[in-house]
Amino acid sequence: MATADATSSRWGIVAEFDSAAAIYEAAKKTTDEGYSRVDAHTPFPVHGIDDQLKQRPSGLGWIVVCCGLTGILLAQLMMWWMNAVDYPIWVSGKTPYAWPTTIPITFELMVLLSGFGAVFGMFGLNRLPRLHHPIFKHSSIHRASDDRFFLSIEATDPKFDSAATKSFLEGIGGTNVEIVED
Amino acid sequence: MTAITVIDEPEDPLRRAPLVEGKNDFASVTETIARVAEKRTPRGWYLMFGISIALLLNLGAAVGYLVFTGVGVWGNNVPVGWGWPIVNFVFWIGIGHAGTLISAVLFLFRQKWRTSINRASEAMTIFAVMAAGIFPAIHVGRIWVIYWVFPLPNQMAMWPNFKSPLLWDVFAVSTYFTISALFWYVGLVPDLATFRDRAAKAGRMVAARAYGLFAMGWHGSNRHWIHYEKAYMILAGLSTPLVLSVHSIVSFDFAVSLLPGWHTTIFPPYFVAGAIFSGFGMVLTLMIPARKWLGLHELITLNHLDNIAKILLLTGTMVGYAYGMEFFIAWYSGVEYEQFAFINRATGPYWWSYWIMVSCNVISPQFFWFRSLRRNPTVLFIISIFVNIGMWFERFVITVTSLHRDFLPSSWAYFSPTLIDILTYVGSFGLFFTMFLLFCRFLPILAISEIKGVMPEADPHHGHGHGHDDNHGGEPSSNPTH
Secondary structure, eight states: OSSSHEEEEEEEEEEEESSHHHHHEEEEEEHHHOOOOOEESSSSTTTTHHTTTTTOOOOHHHHHHHHHHHHHHHHHHHIIIIIIIISSOBTTTTTOOOOOHHHOOOOHHHHHHHHHHHHHHHHHHTTOOOOOOGGSTTTTGGGGTTEEEEEETTTTTTTTOHHHHHHHHHHTTTTTEEEEEE | OOOOOSSOOOOTTTTTOOOOOOSSOHHHHHHHHHHHHHOOOHHHHHHHHHHHHHHHHHHHHHHHHHHHHGGSSOOOOEEEEEEEEEEHHHHHHHHHHHHHHIIIHHHTTTTTTGTTHHHHHHHHHHHHHHHHHHHHHHHHSSSGGGGSSOOOOTOOOOOOOTTOHHHHHHHHHHHHHHHHHHHHHHHHHHHHHHHHHHHHHHHHHHHHHHHHHHTTOOBBBBHHHHHHHHHHHHHHHHHHHHHHHHHHHHHHHHTTTTTTTTTTTTTTHHHHHHHHHHHHHHHHHHHHHHHOOOOEEEEOHHHHHHHHHHHHHHHHHHHHHHHHHHHHHHHOOOOOHHHHHHHHHHSSSTTTHHHHHHIIIIIGGGGSHHHHTTHHHHHHHHHHHHHHHHHHHHHHHIIOOOOOSSSSSSGGOOOOOOHHHHHHHHHHHHHHHHHHHHHHHHSSOOOOOHHHHGGGGTTTTTTTTTTTTTOOSSSTTTOOOO
16 A cells, blocks of 8 residues: 555544553654644543643533523513413413423523533544544554553644654554554 | 461452452453353243233323323322322432442542442333332323423414522433433443454344444444544533532422421531432442343442441431431521421431331431441341331331421321322332342443453553552552543
8 A cells, every 4th residue: 555645545544552651752852843733542631631632622602601690581471471471371370481490490491401412523523423533543553442542643733744653653662553544 | 577477368458459350351241240140041030020020010000090191190299299109209300319329439539349230220210210200200190291301393383481499400300311312322332342342253144233333333443442432521521510500400399489398408418418318228239230140240349348347337327417417407497387397307207207207317327337237248138128218218208297286287198198199109110120130130230341441450551560550559550530
């Protein structure tokens, strides 16, 4: 596959590390070297590695806040319109729209929609589900869900150069350094 | 210091006990947990599954008979209109609460020991809420119009009455079920990826496809972990007030009425404490056999059981306080109906149920003042059964004893369950255990990635500053997050 065409179909280079401490150091060295399209693939979130990889914090909170506010608004509109406008119900000595009685359902719908926002927002931001991904072609990537830690540098990185990047990753202690095809 | 060397377990109370015992590394944790689902199905599993399925069929038969005949097949009758179905509903929904407490509240409080029990407890929550949900649905009598409880257009052109606590309950329980299921699923995704990768490696392609589908293509990318951890934190933050609201709203079903014995402001906190108590009881009932039979004792350690026992002691004593306070308030209120309701509860025709409740819920957890008993799985298991029994009786006492003495003595009656009542209740255990056994067989029963995250070698600074963080410390002290 070492033809000229293969260059364009490269996804990136993936290196394996054997501990959380090793990938933490490697991540720092890689971004210090100037690489920007860098990611780690780990069996659990390694703490503090976000900064080493220069990855930004999640904006998921904003999605959830919007969903929660929608839930509150929707609940209030629903109860007001159904019990006070469309079919007024006079019961238990309260006016058709009595705000204290709306609190429990308003709270529940706020939680429900926020929860949807958190879960579906998370999958959306992560571009999941995506059952196929080039990184699965790496020979030992299955251990990323077991006990090994991987660092990937994508081919779209401006500093990417097959040979140089490969030897750089080997130089910082990576093993099984492989070029992954797209 | 002196020359005495302590070889045995360290007694320094400030030193954290290890969360994972034995010589375990990341690979062995994966192996221990995945092996449960990968090895040949044990005979015992088939036996238990057979019994559970039989009970589940029994539930189907009892419910079918009810639907075709009517609610007259139960013991419910004036004045006791809420009999076993509501007792069972509150019993099951309460059991669910411990799962959420472990997964959400202990997460927010950074109680890392939760990692080895949260997965199974969340599964327990979901299955318990399923079992709970059946009862109010069939209790309406005409189950074919159950959709009237939802704000859906219907032939009467009417909407539900949103001022009713019973309707709040519909929203609370359905939200609770949905959020619990989502929270559980989000937690499962990385572990399903582990199962997928192991199945693919071993050439079990059907399993790999099935796990792979639900793992959604997870490959542990740190960009994904950033959003994932945020989502997990937010879900924990949402579930915490949610779980408190659910049992508070369940208690409103009673407390918002004007019935002596129900109309009390202590109900919401008392119901929540009781729910956590009963749920932790059920966690012990499930986890003690599971850790023994599935070889998980290095992950679910005696320290975990010890902690659960302390929570049982705390919440059991809280419900004991509530039982006492109810009597005090009834006396202090000066309302003779209230006073009668409570004295009748303890000394009337249902005195036996009241004292079963007190013995199981208040007296039995007091054994947990002793460390040796908290760390004895046999004692824990026996007391956990008492807790389950006691909490069922608590709901029976609240529901039935408050109703059987109506305001007019001419309406007084003695409630007795029918065979169908009993079969339906026993059948609900069939549903619960069928689901739980399927979960134990096919899914990662412990949170693999979370357990790895609390092991000392998960700390990126592990092994650098010596003496700062020793090998036995369960908690990497330099990184307080997660």
